[in-house]
Amino acid sequence: MSGHDFIAGIPLVLGGNVFGWTSKGDEAFAVLDAFYEAGGRMIDTADVYSAWIPGHKGGESETVLGEWLTSRGVRADMRIHTKTGMLGGAELYESARVLQSLEVSLERLQSDTIDLYYAHKDYPELEIGAIVEAFDGAVRSGKVKALGASNFDAARLGAALDHASATGAEPFTALQNEYNLVARKAYGPDLQKLCTEREIAMLPFFGLASGYLTGKYRTEADFAKSMRGGRAKELSGGNGPQVLAAMDEVAAETGASLSAIALAWLVRQPGIPAPIASARTVEQLRELLEFTQLQLSDDQVARLTPSAG
Template structure:
């Protein structure tokens, strides 16, 4: 199993990252705890090491499930979590302030049953908190031994530069990673964010590699998302951003790309998810691809897809079919990771 350095750091992570947004203990959790444990064991036994979660996933129970699952294998895991999401009704219970991040980190450490986080990430930007305050707080976490490395998620190119400059001014700890929405139907990061990450030493962890299921054939052109599906849930949210994301994702051009992926899969006698994942793995700018399986069988199938080698002619064909996709709603960063 291949591993890569995460950005400009000495931390080596697997080319595949296990996303755990589906893990939880509540009855509505897509992946209940026993199956989550099987997924984690399958993932680690296959030689992968990067597991990603967040304090907001399933009300924090994703972290609890992971903490119990890796208790005896902690040294084998590069454990990543994220903070910034609301953790209470108070004005200081959200965002990237020192006050909130300090509380959020301590709560994550308790839920994960660990003394340290390998990669602690800012889940979303916070325009109300000076970036110098955020980076100073994160540096303090590193110096205290509670965090090993720091990263961000959903940041713009300008936000990344501001954060790295703030760390440099304070002789502190810089970001080593960015989580970004990236797939055959979401390539907007190639314009500014990828070059910025390369210049400023951030590895890229790609989430939504199957375009929220569109590239896997879960949604059909001209048909509303099925009740209970993730897109149906987002479309029903009061947030205009969530609804705009769904509308942008279900654009005609994206279905054209999904059709081309399906055609390629038929020609290669494989599946559409395999083609989409194999294309993403071949991108040199991507350090690790985040998979969010609901079952161990789904994980096994996705891992096989990431091991599939696309012929160069096919990669060129997929690039040509998808390279002009620049829809802000569907290709911009969304906050579901």
């Protein structure tokens, strides 16, 4: 796949982590239908979603997506992104295991191809060339169109790109790391420089900081309300309150929701064509989609961006 052909539609990648978990059945299909009708064409999932739930073993999200894609007849319109590498250890990046994981994901997704296939995490104990070659095999199988790396640092991603260039292997052309207004270490200046220079599309996850940047978690009582509250509380330290205060100001100026402001800030950052964000309900999705109509000024971006994150 040349260029960033796995980028399509409105600049939002719908996160699939909720499907088969907190969003099921008709509710999940309603979100997916609304996303499609709004011009959404990119969905991100993983074979590990949602293995963290008792009774689940991973693949629940891919299964829901496959059922939706088939029932609606829209597979050709969509860019499906999925990942492997979390349901075990470094052995998952053996060439045969990558192909095996790919086949299982394709079966659940009821698809012949994956538009963007990620190495879900790095295994630093492996030679980078071994990882590159294993995922190159997935492309050579004809069942993967493009490759991405998730949770890689600049040194390892750079080494992977260099190895691919030297050997003719398929390079990673996307990066998926955590990045948002209150957690910016996983996509620092070194990675930003690498991605912009090598034309790597950074598609950040946790764009709303586990809900903290929606503004719904501000007090101890708020943090105790849901499962996500614990993670939101972690992110509330440091410059969290400062960021929320700046977001409140911008919300007053623009009339936009804090969710929209957080996502609009992301697409103003180097190398980021679209953020990843999930929605459990149609109402939540509509709130996310506001960001596609929001243009932040340079002054607003500067005020939103703390000096350290």
